Amino acid sequence: MNDVLYRKYRAATFAEIIGQEHVVSILKSAILNEKASHAYLFAGPRGTGKTSIARLLAKGVNCSNFKEKGDICNNCEECKLINNAEALDVIEMDAASNRGIEEIRNLKETINFLPVTLRKKIYILDEAHMLTKEAFNALLKTLEEPPSHVIFILATTEPNKIPLTVLSRVQRFDLTLASSIELVKKLAFIVQKEGFRSDPKALESIFKLSGGSFRDAESLLGKVMVNSTDKFIGEKEVASSLGLLETELLNNFIFSLLRGDYEGCMHNLAKITAASVNLSYFIEQLIKILKDLLVNAVNKSSTEFSVTSIIKLINAVFELKTEVKDFSDKEAIIQIFVIKYLHNNSVTTLEQNNTAQVKKTISARVISSTDVKTGPENDQVARFIAKCGEVSLRLKTALFDCIISLHEKVLLIKNPYKHTLAYLSKSEVLEIITKIARELFGDDLTLDLALLENINSKKSPEQREIEIEEVVTSKSEVKDDKILDNSELVESILLIS
Numbered sequence: 001m002n003d004v005l006y007r008k009y010r011a012a013t014f015a016e017i018i019g020q021e022h023v024v025s026i027l028k029s030a031i032l033n034e035k036a037s038h039a040y041l042f043a044g045p046r047g048t049g050k051t052s053i054a055r056l057l058a059k060g061v062n063c064s065n066f067k068e069k070g071d072i073c074n075n076c077e078e079c080k081l082i083n084n085a086e087a088l089d090v091i092e093m094d095a096a097s098n099r100g101i102e103e104i105r106n107l108k109e110t111i112n113f114l115p116v117t118l119r120k121k122i123y124i125l126d127e128a129h130m131l132t133k134e135a136f137n138a139l140l141k142t143l144e145e146p147p148s149h150v151i152f153i154l155a156t157t158e159p160n161k162i163p164l165t166v167l168s169r170v171q172r173f174d175l176t177l178a179s180s181i182e183l184v185k186k187l188a189f190i191v192q193k194e195g196f197r198s199d200p201k202a203l204e205s206i207f208k209l210s211g212g213s214f215r216d217a218e219s220l221l222g223k224v225m226v227n228s229t230d231k232f233i234g235e236k237e238v239a240s241s242l243g244l245l246e247t248e249l250l251n252n253f254i255f256s257l258l259r260g261d262y263e264g265c266m267h268n269l270a271k272i273t274a275a276s277v278n279l280s281y282f283i284e285q286l287i288k289i290l291k292d293l294l295v296n297a298v299n300k301s302s303t304e305f306s307v308t309s310i311i312k313l314i315n316a317v318f319e320l321k322t323e324v325k326d327f328s329d330k331e332a333i334i335q336i337f338v339i340k341y342l343h344n345n346s347v348t349t350l351e352q353n354n355t356a357q358v359k360k361t362i363s364a365r366v367i368s369s370t371d372v373k374t375g376p377e378n379d380q381v382a383r384f385i386a387k388c389g390e391v392s393l394r395l396k397t398a399l400f401d402c403i404i405s406l407h408e409k410v411l412l413i414k415n416p417y418k419h420t421l422a423y424l425s426k427s428e429v430l431e432i433i434t435k436i437a438r439e440l441f442g443d444d445l446t447l448d449l450a451l452l453e454n455i456n457s458k459k460s461p462e463q464r465e466i467e468i469e470e471v472v473t474s475k476s477e478v479k480d481d482k483i484l485d486n487s488e489l490v491e492s493i494l495l496i497s
């Protein structure tokens with residue numbers, strides 16, 4: 001993995017740590033007052049700076065100028081030794097590869113020797129949760145009676161796997177993933193230092209992809225920089241380097257889905273499949289855009305879509321996410337997703353569409369197939385279809401699929417396909433239909449669009465409505481930006497070069 005930037009821009013002083021203010025201030029005051037604990041645990045997701053802070057702590061307690069400067073000086077002999085990885089008294093162990101009791105025994109044998117060059121001997125044990133039970137037991141004895149010249153620092157992504165007996169003997173800090181502001185600030189700093197320019201939106205995209213992990217964000221930025229030809233990091237550069245799609249295209253795709261706009265969907269889909277897209281990230285991007293839309297809809301700030309319709313689409317995307325793993329033809333699976341979604345949801349979209357015009361003219365409802373009595377052979381209906389066909393061939397084709405009946409000044413149009421109904425209920429299409437129908441059958445005519453139920457369906461319309469509600473409520477949980485773990489995804493993107 002491309003960790004060059006991560007290593008290069010690792011914080012060298014406490015002041016350079018972005019975020020984690022509470023941890024930094026407690027550690028700094030402990031060092032200043034010579035009250036550092038004998039054992040620490042840094043817990044948190046990957047890329048939150050656990051080992052970076054552990055190394056700062058190792059430097060801080062040994063730095064000769066800390067009291068004077070209030071931070072690490074990076075200039076004294078002790079700081080220099082640690083920075084050059086030459087300090088014998090800072091011992092870093094990776095429990096992922098040194099899991100056993102042997103290593104802990106070795107550690108116990110050397111622990112009583114006084115530090116060689118530094119004031120404090122520091123043991124940094126990364127991925128501490130990987131230790132075996134026996135190794136933990138051996139470590140526990142050391143933690144019970146540690147020599148005063150020793151500080152243990154355990155780091156872990158899975159604090160729940162650390163035995164309680166160990167947890168009770170360490171001072172624990174939980175490190176959190178970076179916020180958008182913190183991470184973008186760090187990326188902008190690196191971009192500037194490296195002599196690049198950037199569009200904040202591009203950095204925001206990298207933040208979203210990283211899920212708040214500094215390490216992932218910096219690795220992804222590194223990849224975009226390598227591919228940049230003119231030292232500029234824009235949305236296009238991020239998209240092409242990482243196999244992502246531009247937000248505008250994704251927004252259009254989502255809006256066309258929510259509007260039940262079949263043509264729009266297909267148009268955007270063609271663009272999506274033409275780009276060499278990373279499908280996993282495509283889905284992640286969809287979910288994130290939908291999450292933002294949902295939050296806006298819940299807060300009732302500028303969105304034309306209802307909470308229910310957004311949740312339905314989110315559920316469909318979650319299903320797509322699980323299905324996509326099993327298919328190699330990614331293009332086909334997205335096409336199926338679009339058609340399936342429009343087919344299943346267009347009537348609901350129609351019901352929830354806030355367009356006053358649509359509400360006025362349509363009382364969309366799910367009706368049963370037994371309602372079907374009249375066919376399009378009726379002369380008046382045939383004339384109506386022909387007139388519509390003069391305006392639009394697509395409209396004519398759509399109407400041929402319908403069962404249309406005229407009864408007591410109500411023109412009822414039924415169709416088994418929700419995407420056809422969605423098309424017919426688009427305001428501009430509806431306007432044409434209404435105008436022609438009123439010309440032919442009188443000004444007081446009203447239109448009624450309805451879904452023609454599948455003849456084989458044994459479920460009543462009420463049952464179906466209940467089922468839809470259940471699906472929506474059972475899956476309505478939406479993850480927050482900060483708890484999305486994208487590490488697998490990031491790795492997969494970085495592997496594709």
Ligand SMILES: [Zn+2]
Pocket residue numbers: 062063064065066072073074075076077078079080
């Ligand atoms: Zn120093």
